[in-house]
Amino acid sequence: MSRLRLPRLSPRWAPYVFVSPFLVLFAVFGVFPLLFSLVLAFHTWEPASGLETMRFVGLENFAFALEDEWFWKSLGNTAWLALASGLPQHLVAIPLAVFIHRSIRRSRDVVVGAWFLPYITSTVAIAIMFSAMFSTDFGLVNQGLKLLSDLPLVGALFPAAPVDWLGRPENIKPAVALIVFWRYVGFNVVLYLAALQTIPKDLYEAATMDGASPLRQFWHITLPNLRPMIVFASTLTVIGGLQLFEEPFILTGGRGGSDQAAMTTAMYLYRMAFDFNDFGAGSAMSWLLFAIVAVLTWLTHLALGPKRRVQEET
Numbered sequence: 001m002s003r004l005r006l007p008r009l010s011p012r013w014a015p016y017v018f019v020s021p022f023l024v025l026f027a028v029f030g031v032f033p034l035l036f037s038l039v040l041a042f043h044t045w046e047p048a049s050g051l052e053t054m055r056f057v058g059l060e061n062f063a064f065a066l067e068d069e070w071f072w073k074s075l076g077n078t079a080w081l082a083l084a085s086g087l088p089q090h091l092v093a094i095p096l097a098v099f100i101h102r103s104i105r106r107s108r109d110v111v112v113g114a115w116f117l118p119y120i121t122s123t124v125a126i127a128i129m130f131s132a133m134f135s136t137d138f139g140l141v142n143q144g145l146k147l148l149s150d151l152p153l154v155g156a157l158f159p160a161a162p163v164d165w166l167g168r169p170e171n172i173k174p175a176v177a178l179i180v181f182w183r184y185v186g187f188n189v190v191l192y193l194a195a196l197q198t199i200p201k202d203l204y205e206a207a208t209m210d211g212a213s214p215l216r217q218f219w220h221i222t223l224p225n226l227r228p229m230i231v232f233a234s235t236l237t238v239i240g241g242l243q244l245f246e247e248p249f250i251l252t253g254g255r256g257g258s259d260q261a262a263m264t265t266a267m268y269l270y271r272m273a274f275d276f277n278d279f280g281a282g283s284a285m286s287w288l289l290f291a292i293v294a295v296l297t298w299l300t301h302l303a304l305g306p307k308r309r310v311q312e313e314t
Contacts, residue, residue, distance in 0.1 A: 040283035061284035074268040082241025085180035093188035101196045115186035127250035130179050134165035169261035176248050176262050188233050195229035231304045238300050242293045265289050
C-alpha cells in the first residue's frame with residue numbers, strides 16, 4: 001500500500017507559504033476596506049443598488065464635509081472629550097506608577113492587575129454599569145452627591161437635587177470623559193511602570209547620597225528617563241481620543257445624547273454612512289479625521305519628543 005506523499009516545499013518559498021494566511025486576511029479585511037473607502041470618498045454610491053450606481057463626484061464629498069456644521073460640532077465634541085479624558089490619565093498614571101514602583105513590593109501584580117482590569121473589560125458591560133451609576137433617580141453617583149450635600153461644612157459644594165447626567169448636554173460630556181478616563185488610566189499605569197523598571201537604580205542611589213529629595217529625584221531623574229514612554233503613551237492617547245466611538249455610542253444609544261453633545265466624529269461618520277446612507281460623505285469624513293489624527297500625532301511628537309542638540313562650531 002503506497003503512502004500519499006505531499007510535494008516537498010522548497011526552503012526558498014517556505015517562509016512565504018507560512019506567512020501567507022496572515023497576508024491574505026490582512027489584504028481582505030485591512031487593505032481592501034482602506035482602499036475602497038478612499039475610492040468611495042470621491043464617489044456617491046447607493047449600496048442597495050450595487051456597484052454600478054457609483055458615480056464620480058471629485059471633491060464634492062470633502063467640500064460637503066467641510067461645510068457641514070454637524071461635522072465641525074462633532075470635531076469640537078471629540079476634542080473636548082479627548083482633552084478632558086486624556087490629559088488627566090497621564091497626570092494620574094505617572095505619580096501612581098511611581099508610587100507602585102517604590103512602595104508596593106509583594107502585592108504589586110495584584111494592584112497592577114486591578115488597575116488594568118477596566119482596560120480589558122467589555123465596553124458594553126462598562127457602558128451598562130455606568131448607565132446605572134449615572135441614573136438620575138437611583139444612580140450611585142447621585143446618591144453619593146446627596147450624602148455629601150448633607151454634610152455640615154462641605155455640603156454647599158455639592159448639588160442636593162438629582163443631576164440628570166445623561167439627559168442634559170452640559171452633563172453628558174463629563175460623564176463620558178470620566179468613563180474613558182477610568183477605563184484607560186490603568187493601561188497608562190502599566191506602560192509607565194514598565195518604563196520605571198528600566199531606570200538604573202544607581203542614579204537614585206547617587207542622588208540620595210548627594211542629598212537630593214524624592215521630589216528633586218522625580219523631576220531630574222524619573223521624568224527625563226520616562227520621556228520616551230511619555231511620548232509613546234501620549235501618542236496612543238491622542239489617536240485613541242480622536243477615534244473615540246464605543247463609550248459614547250453605547251452610552252447614548254448611538255445618537256450622541258441631547259443636542260448631540262456627546263457625538264464624536266467617529267460616531268457622526270458612522271451615522272452618515274449607515275443611518276443617512278451617504279457612504280461617500282462618510283468616507284470623506286473618515287479621511288479628514290485621519291489627516292487630523294496624523295497632524296496632531298506629529299505635533300505631539302514634536303512637542304514631547306527629544307530635543308535636538310545644536311552643536312556650535314568652534
